[in-house]
Amino acid sequence: MPVSNNPMIEVRGLTKRYGEVTAVRDLSFDVLPGRVTGFLGPNGAGKTTTMRLILGLAYPDAGTARIDGKSYASLAWPMREVGALLDARAVHGGRSAYNHLLCLAQTNNLPRKRVGEVLELVGLTEVARRRTKGFSLGMFQRLGIAGTLLGDPAVLMFDEPVNGLDPEGILWIRTLMKVLAAEGRTVFVSSHLMSEMQNTADHLIVIGRGQLLADCTMEEFIARASGQTVRVATPQADVLAKAVAEAGGTAVGGADGTLIVSGLLAAQVGALAFNHGVQVNELTVIRASLEAAFMELTADSVEYRAGAEGTRGQPAGPGQPPQELAGHGRPGYEGRS
Amino acid sequence: MATITTKQAPLLPAPSGRAGFGGTLRSEFTKIGSVRSTVWTLLVLFAVSVGIGAVASRVSATGWSNTPPADRTPLDATQVSMVGLLVLGPLVIVVLGALVLTAEYSTGMIRTSLIAMPRRGVIYVAKAVAFAAVALVTSLATALTAFFLGQALLASTHQSATLAGPGVLRAVLGTALYITLCGLFAFAAAAVIRNTAATITAMIGLLFVLPVLVNVLPWGWRDDLVRWLPTSAARAISATVWNAGPQNSHLFSQWGQFAVFAVYTVVLLVAGGILVRKRDA
Numbered sequence: 001m002p003v004s005n006n007p008m009i010e011v012r013g014l015t016k017r018y019g020e021v022t023a024v025r026d027l028s029f030d031v032l033p034g035r036v037t038g039f040l041g042p043n044g045a046g047k048t049t050t051m052r053l054i055l056g057l058a059y060p061d062a063g064t065a066r067i068d069g070k071s072y073a074s075l076a077w078p079m080r081e082v083g084a085l086l087d088a089r090a091v092h093g094g095r096s097a098y099n100h101l102l103c104l105a106q107t108n109n110l111p112r113k114r115v116g117e118v119l120e121l122v123g124l125t126e127v128a129r130r131r132t133k134g135f136s137l138g139m140f141q142r143l144g145i146a147g148t149l150l151g152d153p154a155v156l157m158f159d160e161p162v163n164g165l166d167p168e169g170i171l172w173i174r175t176l177m178k179v180l181a182a183e184g185r186t187v188f189v190s191s192h193l194m195s196e197m198q199n200t201a202d203h204l205i206v207i208g209r210g211q212l213l214a215d216c217t218m219e220e221f222i223a224r225a226s227g228q229t230v231r232v233a234t235p236q237a238d239v240l241a242k243a244v245a246e247a248g249g250t251a252v253g254g255a256d257g258t259l260i261v262s263g264l265l266a267a268q269v270g271a272l273a274f275n276h277g278v279q280v281n282e283l284t285v286i287r288a289s290l291e292a293a294f295m296e297l298t299a300d301s302v303e304y305r306a307g308a309e310g311t312r313g314q315p316a317g318p319g320q321p322p323q324e325l326a327g328h329g330r331p332g333y334e335g336r337s
Numbered sequence: 338m339a340t341i342t343t344k345q346a347p348l349l350p351a352p353s354g355r356a357g358f359g360g361t362l363r364s365e366f367t368k369i370g371s372v373r374s375t376v377w378t379l380l381v382l383f384a385v386s387v388g389i390g391a392v393a394s395r396v397s398a399t400g401w402s403n404t405p406p407a408d409r410t411p412l413d414a415t416q417v418s419m420v421g422l423l424v425l426g427p428l429v430i431v432v433l434g435a436l437v438l439t440a441e442y443s444t445g446m447i448r449t450s451l452i453a454m455p456r457r458g459v460i461y462v463a464k465a466v467a468f469a470a471v472a473l474v475t476s477l478a479t480a481l482t483a484f485f486l487g488q489a490l491l492a493s494t495h496q497s498a499t500l501a502g503p504g505v506l507r508a509v510l511g512t513a514l515y516i517t518l519c520g521l522f523a524f525a526a527a528a529v530i531r532n533t534a535a536t537i538t539a540m541i542g543l544l545f546v547l548p549v550l551v552n553v554l555p556w557g558w559r560d561d562l563v564r565w566l567p568t569s570a571a572r573a574i575s576a577t578v579w580n581a582g583p584q585n586s587h588l589f590s591q592w593g594q595f596a597v598f599a600v601y602t603v604v605l606l607v608a609g610g611i612l613v614r615k616r617d618a
Contacts, residue, residue, distance in 0.1 A: 052448075057452070057618045059617060072455050073456060076354070087445050100371075103365075104364070106363040107360050109359075
């Protein structure tokens with residue numbers, strides 16, 4: 001499959017309202033082939049709605065979504081051009097995995113042997129004749145992915161494909177997405193977890209409350225997210241904090257008695273400490289995790305947030321030392337409200 | 338972990354043209370035939386309808402022989418033999434007709450189907466045609482089997498019918514068509530309502546409760562209303578003993594009565610199709 005730079009998915013001014021709520025607001029972006037494009041946003045940001053609009057399942061109030069220049073409903077052979085999985089459980093439980101895929105294949109005149117091939121590909125051959133009623137979520141995901149691959153399409157869309165999967169399943173899907181992108185296909189995958197995208201996506205489209213927050217490569221996202229915070233361990237924290245404030249930075253007391261400085265480079269903090277005769281026991285540049293950058297970026301756009309204002313920007317996930325987050329720089333992303 | 342590759346034998350080159358009705362119709366037949374409960378339900382419909390028809394025929398034959406010849410009223414042997422299908426058929430077929438659509442909505446399968454075939458009108462028509470074909474074949478097989486078995490059991494009355502008899506073929510075919518129409522009506526109602534329980538409730542109200550309610554109305558009103566009921570089609574089309582006497586004077590002709598229900602069904606099918614195309618799935 002030749003890789004071109006022509007966008008395979010083009011979203012322009014897409015808007016969708018449900019009564020009072022605007023689920024997607026004037027959203028525009030491109031998805032290019034040959035790479036995994038992560039579609040990130042907190043729950044309720046409008047990711048699924050956007051995908052439903054692209055696929056013609058829902059109709060937009062304004063704007064257009066095109067695939068290879070055409071609206072989804074006008075694609076000649078939809079399954080040979082796009083494979084999309086929105087909800088892996090959206091399967092009639094009384095039908096076997098084989099028959100489920102067969103009735104999908106028949107709509108696009110795909111040969112019957114393709115069903116066996118994709119079942120083999122996702123490792124469901126042994127349960128192909130079983131009704132899907134008793135399938136685990138992981139098996140549903142594999143079945144859904146088998147369905148997307150039936151027509152060997154150039155464009156693949158997955159909505160939260162790793163939700164509820166065990167680590168092995170997650171690794172399998174990550175690898176699959178990379179392989180598909182390496183084959184030159186367009187892979188567009190949504191998630192509400194930055195950590196999920198960190199190892200998979202080459203490009204990111206971040207939305208919050210239905211609006212575009214960022215559209216950049218993963219490298220750009222990392223660059224913007226890091227290098228802004230310096231942790232200082234010092235017995236004279238108050239002196240240094242004052243000096244930092246005078247120099248235009250921000251200093252916040254960390255959880256373990258350290259000082260977290262943002263807005264200044266490590267060398268500037270070191271010079272300040274030297275000039276003010278402050279003893280420094282430790283000076284560390286903290287590269288904020290992508291998770292933290294993502295939380296920071298979307299903090300204002302999260303629809304439902306647990307806890308008080310003080311929890312803003314802090315991930316709930318385990319394994320995130322809180323001091324890495326406190327007061328780290330706020331990168332100014334375009335489009336941020 | 339299994340190694341992953343999507344490398345495969347090259348596909349047949351994409352055919353010219355576009356995904357359309359033929360493939361979608363095959364897909365809809367696969368959908369109906371691959372759900373075990375549907376297949377079983379149709380088999381049970383066949384067996385129980387034939388069984389009830391046989392019992393009714395046997396009882397009629399006994400009653401005939403126990404009635405003095407002078408007191409005998411004309412026996413509609415065709416209608417008697419198909420009574421099982423006429424009573425049970427609509428009940429079963431409206432449930433299946435509704436489920437063909439609502440099961441897709443309740444499981445979310447409709448979205449999977451629409452991603453595979455986004456042209457909604459094509460899916461809607463293919464679904465209706467596939468279901469109608471299955472319903473017609475089943476009810477025709479049931480009607481014919483019940484007819485022949487019933488006539489054998491009624492032979493002693495010398496009132497039994499043959500397919501060549503006056504109005505008999507119309508009654509047998511018409512009954513099968515009526516059952517199919519009930520199923521299509523439920524299918525269309527399901528496209529409008531999109532909920533299994535609500536659709537089935539509405540259908541039972543229309544086909545089983547309304548005819549009873551109409552009977553408690555003053556006779557003048559009843560006679561004006563009854564010709565507009567869908568169920569009057571069944572009474573008219575399945576009869577071979579049909580006189581224009583006071584009993585039927587308020588009804589249209591037999592095919593005319595059938596046409597009333599057919600028009601309802603077509604109108605509702607069009608409405609359902611429009612809604613399926615317009616609404617978000």
